[in-house]
Amino acid sequence: xxxxxxxxxxxxxxxxxxxxxxxxxxxxxxxxxxxxxxxxxxxxxxxxxxxxxxxxxxxxxxxxxxxxxxxxxxxxxxxxxxxxxxxxxxxxxxxxxxxxxxxxxxxxxxxxxxxxxxxxxxxxxxxxxxxxxxxxxxxxxxxxxxxxxxxxxxxxxxxxxxxxxxxxxxxxxxxxxxxxxxxxxxxxxxxxxxxxxxxxxxxxxxxxxxxxxxxxxxxxxxxxxxxxxxxxxxxxxxxxxxxxxxxxxxxxxxxxxxxxxxxxxxxxxxxxxxxxxxxxxxxxxxxxxxxxxxxxxxxxxxxxxxxxxxxxxxxxxxxxxxxxxxxxxxxxxxxxxxxxxxxxxxxxxxxxxxxxxxxxxxxxxxxxxxxxxxxxxxxxxxxxxxxxxxxxxxxxxxxxxxxxxxxxxxxxxxxxxxxxxxxxxxxxxxxxxxxxxxxxxxxxxxxxxxxxxxxxxxxxxxxxxxxxxxxxxxxxxxxxxxxxxxxxxxxxxxxxxxxxxxxxxxxxxxxxxxxxxxxxxxxxxxxxxxxxxxxx
Numbered sequence: 077x078x079x080x081x082x083x084x085x086x087x088x089x090x091x092x093x094x095x096x097x098x099x100x101x102x103x104x105x106x107x108x109x110x111x112x113x114x115x116x117x118x119x120x121x122x123x124x125x126x127x128x129x130x131x132x133x134x135x136x137x138x139x140x141x142x143x144x145x146x147x148x149x150x151x152x153x154x155x156x157x158x159x160x161x162x163x164x165x166x167x168x169x170x171x172x173x174x175x176x177x178x179x180x181x182x183x184x185x186x187x188x189x190x191x192x193x194x195x196x197x198x199x200x201x202x203x204x205x206x207x208x209x210x211x212x213x214x215x216x217x218x219x220x221x222x223x224x225x226x227x228x229x230x231x232x233x234x235x236x237x238x239x240x241x242x243x244x245x246x247x248x249x250x251x252x253x254x255x256x257x258x259x260x261x262x263x264x265x266x267x268x269x270x271x272x273x274x275x276x277x278x279x280x281x282x283x284x285x286x287x288x289x290x291x292x293x294x295x296x297x298x299x300x301x302x303x304x305x306x307x308x309x310x311x312x313x314x315x316x317x318x319x320x321x322x323x324x325x326x327x328x329x330x331x332x333x334x335x336x337x338x339x340x341x342x343x344x345x346x347x348x349x350x351x352x353x354x355x356x357x358x359x360x361x362x363x364x365x366x367x368x369x370x371x372x373x374x375x376x377x378x379x380x381x382x383x384x385x386x387x388x389x390x391x392x393x394x395x396x397x398x399x400x401x402x403x404x405x406x407x408x409x410x411x412x413x414x415x416x417x418x419x420x421x422x423x424x425x426x427x428x429x430x431x432x433x434x435x436x437x438x439x440x441x442x443x444x445x446x447x448x449x450x451x452x453x454x455x456x457x458x459x460x461x462x463x464x465x466x467x468x469x470x471x472x473x474x475x476x477x478x479x480x481x482x483x484x485x486x487x488x489x490x491x492x493x494x495x496x497x498x499x500x501x502x503x504x505x506x507x508x509x510x511x512x513x514x515x516x517x518x519x520x521x522x523x524x525x526x527x528x529x530x531x532x533x534x535x536x537x538x539x540x541x542x543x544x545x546x547x548x549x550x551x552x553x554x555x556x557x558x559x560x561x562x563x564x565x566x567x568x569x570x571x572x573x574x575x576x577x578x579x580x581x582x583x584x585x586x587x588x589x590x591x592x593x594x595x596x597x598x599x600x601x602x603x604x605x606x607x608x609x610x611x612x
Contacts, residue, residue, distance in 0.1 A: 126149060126150050126151075126559060127147075127148065127149050127164065127166060127167040127168065128147075128148040128167070128168050128169075128170060128516070128556065128559065128561070129145060129146070129147050129148075129160060129162060129163075129167050129168070129169045129170070130145060130146040130147075130148075130170045130172050130177055130518070130520070131145045131160070131169060131170070131171060131172065131173075132145070132171055132172050132173035132174075133145075133146075133172025133173065133174075133175050133176065133177040133520065134172075134175070134176050134177065134486075135156060135177045135178075135510055136176050136177065136178045136486050136487060136489075136490050136510075137179070137487070137490060137495070137509055137510055137511070138487055138488075138490045138491040138494075138495035138496070138508070138509070139487065140487065141176075141486055141487055143158060144156050144157055144158050145157065145158060145159065145160040146160075146177055146510060146518065147160050148516040148518075148556070148559045149559070150559060151515065151516050151558040151559035151560070152513060152514070152515060152516055152559065153510055153511060153512055153513065153514045153515075153516050153518075154512065155512060156510055156511065156512060168561075170520070170554065170561075172520050174522070174524070175520050175521060175522050175523070175553070176486060176520070176521045176523065177510065177518060177519075177520055178486075178489075178490050178494070178510070178518070178519050178520075178521060179214075179490055179494040179495065179507070179508050179509055179510055179514075179517060179518065179519075180212060180213060180214025180215065180494065180517035180518060180519050180555065180556070180557065181208075181211075181212050181213035181214065181215075181470065181471045181493045181494050181519070182213070182214070182215045182216065182217075182493070182494045182497040182498055182507060182508060183208065183213050183215075183216040183217070183439055183440050183442070183467060183470060183497075184216075184217050184387060184437060184439045184497045184500075184501070185217070185219075185363055185364065185387060185389065185439030185440060185441050185442075186204065186216045186217070186218045186219075186439075186440060186441070186442045186443075186467060187218065187219055187441070187442065187443040187463065188200055188201050188204040188218055188237070188442075189201060189204075189237045190219070190221060190443065191221065192221075192443070192461060192462075192463075193452075193459070193461045193462065194452065194459075194461075195445065195449050195452065195461055197443055197444055197445060197463065198444045198445055198446050198449065198536070198537045198538050199442070199444045199467075199536050199537055199538070200237065200240065200537075201237055201238045201239075201240050201241045201242075201245070201575070202240040202241070202242055202570075202572050203535065203536060203537045204216075204442065204467055204536070205241060205242040205243045205245075205570070205575060206242065206535040206568055206570060207442075207465075207467045207468035207534060207535040207536045208243060208467045208468065209242070209243055209555050209557060209562050209563050209568065209570065210468055210534075210535050210552075210555070210563050210568060211467060211468035211469060211470060211471050211472060211552060212471035212472070212519040212521070212552035212555055212563075213467060213468075213470065213471060214243055214244065214517035214518075214519070214555065214556075214557050215243060215244040215245060215246070215507055215517060215578065216243075216245055216246075216442075216467070217245065217246040217247065217248055217273075217497075217501065217580075218234070218238075218245060218246075218247055218248070219247070219248045219249070219250055219275055220233075220234045220247050220248065220249045220250065220271075221250050221252070221284075222249070222250060222251070222252055222253075225252050225253035225258065226257075226261070227249055227251075227258065227261035227262065227264075227265055228261055228264070230249070230250075231247070231249070231265070231269060231271075234247060235577075238575065238577065239573060240572040240573060241572070241573065241574070241575025241576075241577075242557075242562075242570040242571060242572055242573075242574055242575050243557050243562075243574075243575045244507075244515070244517070244557070244558065244575055244576045244577075244578050245575055245576075245577060245578065246270070246271075246501065246503070246577070246578045246579075246580050247269075247270075247271050247577075248271065248273045248274065248275050248306065249262075249265055249271050249273070249274050249275070250274070250275045250276075250277065250284065251274050251275065251276055251286065251290075251294050252277070252283075252284050252286065253286075253290070254286070254290040254293055254294065259293075259297050262274060262297055262298075262301060262303070263301060266301045266302070266303050266582050269579070270577075270578070270579020270580050270581065271303075271580065272302070272303050272304060272501060272502060272580045272581060272582045272584065273303055273304040273305075273306055273361065273501065273580075274294065274298055274303055274304075274305060274306065275306040275307070275308065275363070276290075276291050276294055276305065276306065276307050276308070277307075277308045277312075278291070278307055278308055278309055278310055278311065278312055278345045278348075278349065279308055279309075279310035279311070279312040279315055279337075279345070279414060279415075280308075280312060280414075281312040281313060281315070281316045282316075285312040288348070288352065291307075291349070291352060292352055292355075292356065295352060295353055295356040295358050295360075296356050296358075298358055299356055299357070299358035299590070301582055302582030302583030302584075302587055303582055304359055304360075304361050304385075304500070304501070304584070304586065305353065305358060305359070305360055305361065306360075306361040306362075306363055307345075307346075307349045307360065307361070307362055307363065308363055308364070308414075309342055309345035309346040309348075309349050309362055309363075309370060309415075310337055310341050310342050310345050310414065310415055311341040311344050311345045311348075314341045314344070315336060315337045315341060318335070318336035318337055318338070318341070319332070319336040319337075319457075319458050321336065322335055322336045322457070323456070323458075327457075328455060328456050328457060329405065329408065329457060330400045330402075330405070330408040330409045330411070330412050330453075330457055330460060331400045331401050331408070331457075332457040333400065333412050333414075333416055333457045333458075333460065333462075334397045334400050334416040334417070334418075336457075337414065337415060337416055339366075339367035339368065339369040339370070339415075339418060339422070340369055342366060342367045342369055342370045342415045343367060343369025343370050343372070343373055344369075346362055346365075346369070346370040346373040346374065347373045349362065350362075350373055350374070350377045350382065350384055353382070353384070354377070354382055357590065357593060357594055357597065358383075358590070359383040359384070359385070359586045359587065359590075360382075360383070360384050360385070361384075361385040361387065361500070362374060362384065362385065362386050362387065363387050363439070363441070364387060364388070364389045364392065364415060364439065364441045365386045365387060365388050365389075365392070365426065365435060366388075366389070366392040366415040366416065366417065366418055366422065366426075367415065367418050367422050368418075368421070368422050368425045368426075370386075370415075371386065371425065371426060371429050371434065371435065374386040374429075374434060374435070375429065375434045378434065383586050385436050385437075385500060385586070386429070386434065386435040386436060387435065387436070387437055387438070387439050388426045388429070388430055388435050388438055388439075389438065389439050389440055389441045389466065390438060390439075390440055390466045390469060390470045390473050390474065391411075391413065391417055391440075391441070391464050391466060391542060392417060392418065392422070392423060392426055393423050393426050393427055393430070393438070393473075393474075393477065394423055394473055394477050394543075395411070395417045395423065395542060395543075396417060396418065396419055396420040396422075396423060397411070397416060397417045397418055397419050398419075398420070399411040399417075399542075400412070400416070400417070405451070405454055406447050406450070406451075406540070409447075409450040409451070409453065409454075409460050410447070410450060410464070410540040410541075410542055411464065411542055412450070412453075412457070412460045412461075412462055412463075413441065413443070413462050413463050413464045414462045417464075427477070427478065427483060428483075430478070430483075430484070430492060431478065431483045431484050431488070436492070436496050436500075437491075437492050437493075437496040437497050437500070438470065438474055438492050438493060439470075440465075440466030440467055440469075440470050441463070441464070441466065442463075442464075442465055442466045442467040443462070443463025443464065444463060444464070444465045444536055444537070444538040445461040445463055445538065446537070446538045446539050446540065447539055447540050449461050450540075464542045465534070465536050465538055465540075465541055465542060465543075466542075467536070468534050468535055468536060469529055469534075469541075469543050469546075470493070471493055471519070471521075471552060472527055472529075472548060472550060472551065472552065473543065473546070473548065474489065474492065474493055475489060475521065475523075475548075475549075475550035476527075476548030476549055476550050477548070478492075479550065480523075480548070480549050480550060494507075494508045495508040495509060496508075499584070499585060500584060500585075500586060501580045501584065502580055502581050502582070502583070502584035502585075503578060503580055507578070515558055516556055516558055516559040517556065517557055517558060518555075518556040519552050519554065519555050519556070520552070520553050520554040520556075521550060521551065521552050521553070522550070522551050522553050523549070523550050524549070525549070525550070525551035525553070526547065526548065526549050526551065527547065527548055527549075527550075527551050528545070528546070528547050529541060529543040529544065529545070529546045529547075529548075530543075530544045530545060531544060535568070553565075558576070
């Protein structure tokens with residue numbers, strides 16, 4: 077399906093902003109974007125962009141909600157207390173009466189402009205950021221993919237991609253092979269480049285997948301560096317066997333994707349990764365938990381005191397796999413992601429695990445491809461690029477499905493969408509909070525407004541949306557990024573290149589006490605035993 081050409085007024089904007097230019101990719105009305113350098117006050121901005129006073133709202137942090145005003149200056153929260161006077165004339169006052177004032181969302185799991193399965197994800201570091209900010213997310217952490225296994229080359233590539241960034245971002249690093257040079261580069265990434273997490277793919281045999289011996293070495297290195305090990309948990313060998321089984325049965329459509337990689341394979345890999353992390357005694361982060369099988373393994377490990385973080389994603393929480401059986405390939409293929417969206421029942425169980433704390437934070441795995449790219453696998457589901465959208469939708473869907481239904485409180489909402497991520501990746505309270513000294517990344521949410529989602533309104537470059545037609549309650553009306561109003565009244569006011577890279581230091585809270593537990597383990601060994609020589 078061809079993407080419509082931009083409107084003439086938008087073509088003018090693209091000429092003004094060459095970094096936006098991807099032929100025919102944007103199909104949104106020109107009024108949704110404001111020209112850089114235009115009048116800020118009339119374009120959703122905050123006057124000179126440096127002083128804002130938010131009055132009359134309910135300020136929500138993960139630890140409490142309170143009636144208070146918020147004063148912002150030079151991109152930083154200066155004061156949070158009731159009845160702050162307006163003071164200077166050049167302060168923009170925003171009335172938040174009856175609304176929630178909350179930290180901007182932090183998405184821990186995205187793939188922007190990623191080369192994958194013979195193509196590149198359709199959203200880059202500008203269109204992805206436009207979508208994020210329109211949806212109330214003010215920071216994300218993307219995954220750097222090494223170039224032929226080389227971490228430094230991968231990082232340089234992603235720095236170039238992120239030159240057009242319009243909001244703050246950080247990086248995880250994938251590990252796709254192992255040798256002494258990779259181990260050395262990991263240390264450089266942590267100590268010099270602010271990367272404190274490394275991802276290991278247990279799936280995608282023949283491309284990204286790592287074997288258990290590599291995973292063990294990686295876990296050990298992560299522990300020594302104070303970096304968090306992350307895993308995509310599916311049994312890659314069994315998935316390859318399952319895929320061939322489906323092809324042999326003549327099942328070549330999108331439904332074959334789900335059938336070839338059932339929940340048991342996600343559960344097995346999750347259990348294996350957890351046990352290997354326990355053997356090394358290092359924390360583990362399991363990305364995109366999609367099934368009861370994986371969630372149960374995480375719950376068991378946490379009951380036993382192991383340091384395991386489980387990350388569900390929006391699609392796994394609210395969708396089911398019935399769409400993969402749709403007779404229209406364009407519809408069915410847009411739901412193909414890995415691990416797959418599961419059958420009805422898994423999502424509700426994951427929601428319960430999120431509300432009870434078994435799962436700790438929500439990501440998106442935003443990895444978008446348009447219908448033309450998805451059609452690469454029209455005759456073979458193995459060639460359908462894996463990935464769905466979610467950057468723009470996450471904050472609204474979690475509010476509607478979890479807060480409006482009473483499953484979590486407003487403070488828990490802030491925790492699972494922002495604060496927990498900031499804490500895990502060691503950037504709290506600079507991020508993930510509205511406290512004095514925190515970055516002024518703030519959203520104002522109106523709990524009484526409703527939304528309708530779809531490709532005709534979203535800001536992703538994809539021409540499809542897995543949440544098409546979804547309706548709900550709770551609308552982000554204003555997004556503030558580092559003290560600048562970037563989304564207001566349905567208008568984005570963005571500048572490519574204005575985003576800032578956030579370095580994330582090692583040894584976050586989840587490493588607290590590791591050395592003590594190692595010492596207890598060594599003391600428990602009762603070894604080596606002193607023995608005389610045999611036969612003496």
